[in-house]
Amino acid sequence: MRLRAAATLGLVLLSACAGRNIHSDLTPDTKILTRGWTFSTHGPYDTNDRGYEYSGAVLYENTLIFGNASTGVTALYPGLLRVRWTFPVQNGVVSELNVDKKSLYFGGADGTFYCLNADTGKVIWKFEIKQTLLSKPTISGGRVFVTSADDTIYAFDAGTGKSLWSYRRRTPQTATIHAASSPLVDAGEVIAGMSDGFIVAVSQEDGALKWERKLQITNKFMDVDAAPVLMGDTIYEPSYDGALYAMKRKGGETVWRFDGGGARKVSVDDAAIYLPSSNGTVYALAKANAKVLWQFELDRGVPTSIVLTDRFVIFASSHQYLYVLDKATGKGLYRYNVGDGSGFSSNPVYDKATDSFYILSMAGNLYQFNVRKAGAKDPDLYRFESAYLKRAP
DSSP, rough: GGGGGGHHHHHHHTTTTOOOOTTTTTTTTTEEEEEEEESSSSOTTTTTTOOOOEEEEEETTTEEEEEEEEEEEEEEETTTTTEEEEETTTTTSOOOOEEEEEEEEBBBSSSEEEEETTTTTEEEEEEEEEOBOOOEEEETEEEEEEEBTEEEEEETTTTOOEEEEEEOOOSSSSSSOOOOOEEEEEEEEEEEOOTTTTEEEEEEOOOOOEEEOOOSSSSSSOOOOOOOEEEEEEEEEEEETTTTEEEEETTOOOOEEEEEEEESSEEEEEEEEEOOOOTTTTEEOOOOTEEEEEEESSSSOBBBBOOOOEEEEEEEEEEEEEEEETTTTTEEEEEEEEOOOOOSSSOEEEETTTTTTEETTTOOOOOOEEOOOTOOOSSSOOOEEEEEOOOOO
């Protein structure tokens, strides 16, 4: 069923985008964000070659490394807008990337799990799984954990790539979403959502099942594809078109349930839980009882995961727009239009050191935006540049 998943998610996203323009009053206000550069992974003559981009970027020292569905992986000096290295992957990259020390981990659409030297882009090791790898790898205790499209959690030695164990779940015989839950590792357990509607915890040592909880029961899509988020002794996990659950860390007992599902992980700070819901709304919820503090309905599409700053909630939509909200009130402050034929399916990455964030559009354009500080004076000149990457042979 996962072979149909990409098309399935496309239909879901399209169904969420009636031709609305409910936030027409919002503008790309340069007192909120300034546009930096744009880097095209498709080249100037490939503008019609568009599709979902799930991979996104990761920060490594002075380098921004990102994957895309066309060329593979690119390492870029963001301050210079200059390519450091490239690594071609057949059919591109659809998993998110993760980096630990000098090692970069990701899954290719070619069914191979890769570990590269983050400085050079050279292969340290690789393992052929023969399944699309969709989740962001998790590194813990000298091991790396990743979830594949067929609901299998794999554990590898992070240094050598030796396969240590795998936990396989039976994939449901229904349509499923093109996503997979990134594993959470805590206290000797690896915790992840599955497309059969369960969240499971398996032993970090050998992959033996410790506990499981059913989250999704009756709705069309059973998937639990978001990465679980742990705060204190509570796990927060949404199912795709069902609900957000707060669960006790030990055993997964439900603390509360909120009717608003999603395929993206929640963001949490001292004030609230921020849920990018698959119903096209972003919610701020009280951590104790899921009381709605505020909510913001998108013009079109479904939201990406969320970047939190001290003042703002930043996210993008699967159709056309990037948004900035006031974190305390949920009031819309900023909207940037990337065009009716584009949108965002990858997640933004935030560089707190420079107050910049980066996000890859469905048109294959990597955007840089700079977050303005409160009370900052307008610069004399906004930096706006563009470049492109030639497609790998």
